[in-house]
Structure formats: C-alpha cells, structure tokens
Amino acid sequence: CKVCVGSGMAVCRSTSRKGDNNCFVSHYSFFLFVLSEITQIIQVDLDLKYKANIRDLFEEFDNFQEGAVIGIAREMQPVYRHTFWQYRRENPQTRVGEPPPDGLPGFNSGVLLLNLEAMRRSKLYNQLLEPGMVQKLTEKYHFKGHLGDQDFFTMVGMEHPELFHVLDCTWNRQLCTWWKDHGYSDVFDQYFRCDGEVKIYHGNCNTPIPED
Template sequence: MHQRPSTSKSKVNIQSSGVKAKQKGLANPTKGRGKKSDNMSFRSSKRNCNVLSWLGSFTKLLVVIGSFVLCVYIYDKRIIYGFAEEAGWIAPKNDRLKDFFQEDQLKERVQSKQPNNIYGQKLNVRPSSVNDAIKHDTEVENHVQNTGANQEVDNNIENVANLLAAGHNEKPPHYHVLQVLTNTHQKTHLKTRFVVCIRSILSKASINLHFFFVVDKPSEEFIIECLQQITDEGIARSHFQFTILLVENLGRQLLPHVGDLQAQLQGSHPYYRDAIFFMSLGIHHEILPDDVKRLIMMDTDLKFMTDIKQLFDLFEDFSDENVLGIAHEQQPVYRHLFSLFRSQNKGTKVGDPPPDGLTGFNSGVMLLDFDKMRGSEAYREILRVDFIQKYSEKYHFKGHLGDQDFFSLASMEKPELFYVLPCSWNKQLCVWWKDKGYSDVFDMYFNCPQPIHVYHGNCNTPIPH
C-alpha cells in the first residue's frame, strides 16, 4: 500500500545545496525546521509581487480611462461619437443633438448681441467627409434697451444650422454670400432651382464660403436637408458654413432703414416682409456680423459654370467711387418703364441698350462693398427720400421690382456708384419682353458675346444643362 502523504506544511519536498529529502513528508526534523522560514519568506515575496502587479494593471486602466475622458473633452465628442454611432454603441444623432451644444453658451452669445444682430452661431464645415447636419433651435426671450425704452424682442428664435467638421476647426471663411428662399412649401419648383444653384457653387468653389440664408420655417428645414445631402455626397470642394436668418425677423430690422424709400418708390404702405425686396439698400447697417466686409447677394435661380472666387475677384476692379457691382438688365424692361420720359426727351440714353445706354440693372447678382457703402457721401445721398422723390418725378418712374428699380433709377443720376458686371456673370435667360413690342431691339439687350460664367433662369426659364 502507498503511504498517504502528510498534509503538514512543514513536510514538503525541498532541494537545497544538492541534497534531496530521503522520503516524501519524512525529511529530517532538524532540516525541515531550517527550511520552513525560507519557504514562508518565498511565499511572502510572491504575494507582494502579485499585489504590485495588480496595482500596475489598475494604474494602466486609470490611464486609459483618463485618456478617453480627455479625448471626449478636447474633441467635443465628435470623433468618438461618430465611431460609437457606427458601431451601434450609442443612440442615433437625433437622440443626442443637445450633447453638441451648450444652451447656456448660446443664450449668452445671443443676449450679448444688439437687437439688430439676429444671426445664429457659425461653425465650419468639412464637406469632404460624411458628417452630421444638425439643427439646434434655442428660443431666447431677450430684453434689450432701444432708444431709451425697454422693448421685448418677441421670443427671438435663434436658428443654428451647422455642418460639423469631424474634429477639425478650420479658419473662418472670408467670402460671404446671401440668398433668400421662401415659400418652398407652396412653390416646389423653387426647391429644384435652389439645389441646382447651390450644387453648382459648391462643386466648383476653391474658397471657403459662409452663406446667409433668409428663409421662412418650411424653407429652413429644406435647406438643412439639402446641405446634409450635399455633405454626405462629398460634392463640395472647399469648406463652407451657413447661418439661418428668419425672414420676418430680418424684415423688422430692415424696415427702419428702407421703409420710406420703399413707400416712395412703390407708392404703397411699407410692410416689413416686403422690406426684404429692398434688403441690399440696408443690409450694411450692422445687421450681419462685423467680419462681413464684402457680400455677394444672389438669387437662387442661378447656375454657376465657374469658380465663384472669380466673381469675388471682381471687387478688386471697383473704382474709388464704385460701392456695388451689378449687371445690366438684359431685356428692354427700363426702356418700357422710362417710356414717358423717353418720349419727352428725344435722343436720351435713358433706357437705351448697352454699351452706351443707361440700360438699368438686374439684381440677380450683386457685389456689395460695405465699407464703401458706409463711407460714400454720394451713396448716402441716393438713400435720402427727397432724392428718390425728386428723380421719381423727373423720370416719371414708378417701380415694382424692389431694389433693382431703386438702383436703376439712381444710376440715371449717379452712374459712378455702380461697377457694371460683365453680362457673363448674370446671363439672364428670360425673353418675356421679346414679343411685347420690342422684337426689333430685343437682341441689343439680350445678346452676350462672352463665355458664360453664371446662367440666370429668371421668369422660370429653363437653364441649359
């Protein structure tokens, strides 16, 4: 029978100095006692090693967790949320929109502005990557002091529509564009035209752009969806950002600057929403952010065939007197509107076709130099009601086309204020006036012998593919 090994801790197999115990569990008592302390010391050292190893692992874990938290803080959760959402670890973006913005910071930004600064927060866009298009509306009741009396800005809704760059904060763009888009829920063809326009701009632009979109609520939702799709498809060549301006809020801000001129030119009581049609006259009155020095205002029924940077470059061609750039009207519109004056003043150039005539303008594309507009005494003169009253009577003129009528009338007396854009930067396609008694002179207005940079599908005219 095999002898059962002893469970006594002192009776273990020990090999020391080349001498091995003769029997398992039956080592020399004296020798066993001598080795007991050595064995306990060994076990104690091993325990200490295990504790140190555990502490090292725990420290590494803390470092990893700390690094993760730091990344979340530095990158504002954009990169990490992007990976986490793709992996299905977190909820989709619509369930966590407010994680991207601090409402208190936005309210502080809004309340720090004067009441006529109604623009929203701006963020850069990296269109080459697939990013979230996020709309974040913050309703702020902002009490401001205006002309010595407290006025309540009625529940000013700050619309912040942002395309977020994945962890990139680029230098803010310096090229600003403004477009008006309303009533898309009633006139669906406006959506199609806007898509053609914005895609043609972004697919060719070599510069960073900042768009200001003047919209109603239905059109705001459409624009955000449209720009999200453009971003997802990677159409844009450069960074862009945009700011939403609600048409009614902006109209209220413009009315004090343009209301009297509007009433004088159109002969009707001014309504704040209609002030939008005279926006170019008053937009330089500290309504947009301070960094906007030059602005291109354009219709949405355009198609760019060329990099918009080349259009911005035309600002450099302004003379000292030029405050804005605008193209001639390419139909005999003002030949007709000035017809009474022309009949009484034979040989006048008023309403004549280019290049020598005072043709009148089309406001589909306009270049506004804010500093020159603010600093020009001649420009301030044409903004006076008595100026418009005097020359409306002189030329027997009553307009109906908003700011382009105003500038056309003013150009009869102050042509030096206007840099005439080449016809190729606003090639109007409408031919409505051709069969209205002007077929014999129509082509003198309509023809543009230059390579076309921008098509303008006014009068709902189809734009060439």
C-alpha cells in the same frame, strides 16, 4: 428670395418683396449698420446655375473704380426702355433705356456685389437712401417700378453711374425673353446679346436653364 455670401458671414436670405421700397431700405440698412464687421457681400437670386466658382466673383471687387460701391450687370431686356417711356418721350436724345454699349439699359439684381465698407463711407450713396431723395428721382424720371432693389439701382444708375461697377454679362447671363414677345422684337437682340463664356446662367421669369 435671395442668398447672400460674405467673408466671415453665414449664408443669409433676404425676404424683401419686389416693389416694396421700405423693405429694400430696411434690408440694406441691416447689412450696412448692423453687420458692421462685414465688408463685402455677394447677394444672388436663387434661380441661378453656376458654371464657374462663385469665389472667383469676389475678385471683381478689386476692379471697382474709386467711388463705386456696387457691382451689378446690365439688364438684358428692354424693360427699362418701356418703364422710362414718359421720360424718353420728353427727352428724345436721352441714353436712358437705350441698349449697350452706349445706352443705359438699367440693371439686373440677380447677381450683386455689395462693397459694404464703401457703401458706409459714401456720402452720396447714403443721401440717396433718404426717402426724399428717392421721391425726387422718381418724379424726375416719372418712374413707377415693380422690381424692388433692381429698380432702385437702375434709377440711381441713371443719375449717378459712378456708384456702380458694371459686371460682364457672363456673370449674370439672363435668359428671359418676355419682352421680345411684348412689343420690342425689333430691338430685343440689342439688349439680349452676350458674348463670351457664361459663368452664371440666370433663369429669370421661370426660363429653363440649359443643361450641361
């Protein structure tokens, strides 16, 4: 379940299920075409703890480069190193699934900035919402995801990073360490490191959030 906050819009909740791409497309089509008077939305998971005023996050929209339609932080575990294993084996020099700063570790959708106006205008983004385009990308990357919108954004980001404004990790400081204990302890810290004062803690996979 997610909460959405937008200028001129009441708080709303998304009940789209993880791994259900049809729900994902319907959910974002509702934002794009039904709520046409709304231009920007911040969508957040419920397992967050705020150390800064979320209103400050709206300033990140001003940092979007031309062509960017979504603001999102990188995934801080090697989950996509694992998920893209077949593509990585066939393309040993790829950046897909590699850790930052030079790799493409994928995205985490716990904190999302949606520039709805830019999303409506973007011919490229709207083409990528077509089922045929999604199928084409899943076949190219041998992708079998289970995290819903996060998987979609990650897969699209591998192909079209220009659509995304990457948020600093301090805006979505993920705490889950599941993959450290499941085969990736040797590289885990390359993904998990986050320097700077945390603005939002994300207690993903039911991880306890530090007390004040």
